Amino acid sequence: MSLVLPGQTVARGVANGEGTTTKGDFVISTRAGIFDPKTISVRFPEKIEETGILPKVGSLVLARVTRINVRQATVSISVVDDICVKEEFQGVIHVQDIRASEKNKVKVQNSFRPGDIVRGLVLSLGDGSAYFLTTARNDLGVIFAQSSETGEQMFPVDYQHMQTESGFTEQRKCAKPVLDE
Template structure:
């Protein structure tokens, strides 16, 4: 096998495919092997005699998204109290989080108006997937989040019956199975216009 370049980018030709097998991060096209990811080339010796060598490209370190003030996050409600909902942050912008981050949506940060009338139980439920904005780095354990803008709030929820719910207004979602309504702070629903 010829000398391999240590760092490669997708599409980089690695070697002839004869007597060699493509491993993770490598694909075969014609009589050559190519890198399919950015990373370091490694050649693995066969475990038993007669088996072909395996060429792989491994990523060095996958960068994890880190929430920052102003970031839009997507997360799952994992705990609730009467004054706040605790969210496990899964995605920052369009980048998934590899590390565990938590955020808190306080009752005063649920919506922009009538903040004193907000009840967390009427805005979120355990298991809801929410889109929120990071408004503060918070304390050592959690970021402070807000759903006060129209495009922020619950984007996916399941009803008590276990069916998917669809938003029918800014404050309600309907079960697709039982047609019962449940209160939520919905993220900008597509409300159908009444027919003429």
């Protein structure tokens, strides 16, 4: 079982259950919650961890982009290693930590937008006010976004673009969909 967000691919080639929908051959979560691969359903977390959970170097996190500038994206971390935390942590993704290759061509505004949900990895404990994160792996990046033009939910079509059901495309640093087998 793992924590999923709306728009996240959870399975492939099976019938969908509660809290999921299908898009082609993929089963996609329609809400945030815990994915149960036995029932192909998403349920709400029964408990939010109140104490003791802190991001550490190497932790996988889910975070919402709160603001961007030319040098970095600032995020609010709400999930650490598949555990929802009661109090959010601040994080920063520097421009050089967005992609593993072509680092000199990366632009923050073409990779993230405020409101995007990002899967990241903690690089370091940061500067005292924010954790430093990276998305420089194929499985890291934007996993959920809404179109800034239409407001529709978008799905990744490749590593650099997300698309709405109506066909509108926007640039992002997309995470490779993770399928629970």
